[in-house]
Amino acid sequence: MIPLPSQRNPYIIGRPISEPELFFGREEELSFIEENLKRGEKVILVHGQRRIGKSSLLHKISKCIKLDKFAFVTFDLEHYSQEKIEYLLENLAETVIEQLEITPDKVVIPRVPQIKEQKDIFYTKFLHQIYEYLKATNLVLLLDEFDALNDKNIGATLESLFKQLNHVVYQHKRLFVIIFSGRQTTDISNLIEIFQNVPIVEVGLLDDESIKQLIIKPAANSLKYEPQAIQAITNLSAGHPYFIQVLCFAIFNRARELEKWQVTEEDVETIVDKAIELAEAGFAWYWEALSVTEKIVFSAVAEAQRIAVKKNDQELEEDPLTLLEGNDVLSRYLLDELARELTYKGFLNEQGNKIRIELVRRWLLQRHPLWDEMRELEKLDQQKFDQTSKTLNQTPQISNIRNEPIRQQQSSIIENSDLNHHPQSFNHHVSAVKTAKPKNYFTKREVWLVAGIILLGAAAIASFMIMIYSSRQSDRQDEAQNLISIAISSNSAEC
Structure with a gap:
């Protein structure tokens, strides 16, 4: 079949992949999560760079992990980074009801005024209603972009929420939490301090087989990639799924425009500048993180x-x-x-x-x-x-x-x-540069900074000395004036 020029681009950029047929790889991560849930681990931490595919993995969990007694609810915390905790908990309760397909008359949703008045109502009343509805099934909360809540506007309240959640999850035998963090291990120390000794898995770059599947399968009915083209995409992306999608998206658009459906290494190189334009949002994260x-x-x-x-x-x-x-x-x-x-x-x-x-x-x-x-x-x-x-x-x-x-x-x-x-x-x-490599470990700016501090100290000492000198001069003038007065008095007496 010859594809029509109006054919939809099958590659996805700018949103998580929720379609199972378009999700490739991550078998190790899925297996890690499934095994830890089976072992009864209450909290699992999943982390990795932004746009590495964490949200896509999150959507895949409920479809791929077939555990009989686990019900999954996904909740994106990123949209609530500027909201107060009461609003967040109300929306989380609504999401639980919606995704578990519970009719509103079966469960009472805690509203903002009630949560303000009774801080633990979400945990003590709402969740217990959910457990009753689920009967023997456990509830797993999949919290996406958890680090987005690490905002100065929330501060102590957020820390309180984390600690409260950490406390409640071990009290409620049927509650489990999987946290998806968009940061590196060094940047999630605040979470690790609260959720101690929890299993952690990193979502990294794709392996070669997953890269190949992600390139070929979405457009298998239209594009035919030469082996050199696949290798060129691999070299450019290093296995990062977002950049693979961007490159293939640009390749498909060009193929559709030219009605040229055989992809060569030269075709890949041709679309690099266009791919860079398409990926500006993804590149921005790299830059802003530094x-x-x-x-x-x-x-x-x-x-x-x-x-x-x-x-x-x-x-x-x-x-x-x-x-x-x-x-x-x-x-x-x-x-x-x-x-x-x-x-x-x-x-x-x-x-x-x-x-x-x-x-x-x-x-x-x-x-x-x-x-x-x-x-x-x-x-x-x-x-x-x-x-x-x-x-x-x-x-x-x-x-x-x-x-x-x-x-x-x-x-x-x-x-x-x-x-x-x-x-x-x-x-x-x-x-x-090669002929004049400096051997000292201090730059001129650092030297000037030290010199400035020394100069400031010297100036202060000088000021102090001036004050002492001025004081002594004044004392000497007073003493001289007294001597003159005595001499005048003596002369007057003799006369």
């Missing part, structure tokens, strides 16, 4: 990879941080620490010298080139210097001469660097 200094290292690794390939530079390929090492941006020690953190979070490969996902690297080169990110750091440094100068100016009885070093040090970090110019200057810059 600090300013992490962004610089992330962009530096991407740029170093580009230069290393272009110039066949083996040393730069093995150690991309040399691109920053010769410039007064960050100390080498801090650069290494940042790279280790990015590696641990899954942004860099295990060696820490390459961007883990090739499509992300290409996006970085287009949207966040290194020289732009360094200027962002320069702005922060200027603010820091301005604040230091302001502090010194507010110190009493210190000569204005003290401010001159501060004014002199407020030169740009990047002003004298090749990185301040057009990206082509990077090629020249790299060779200069």
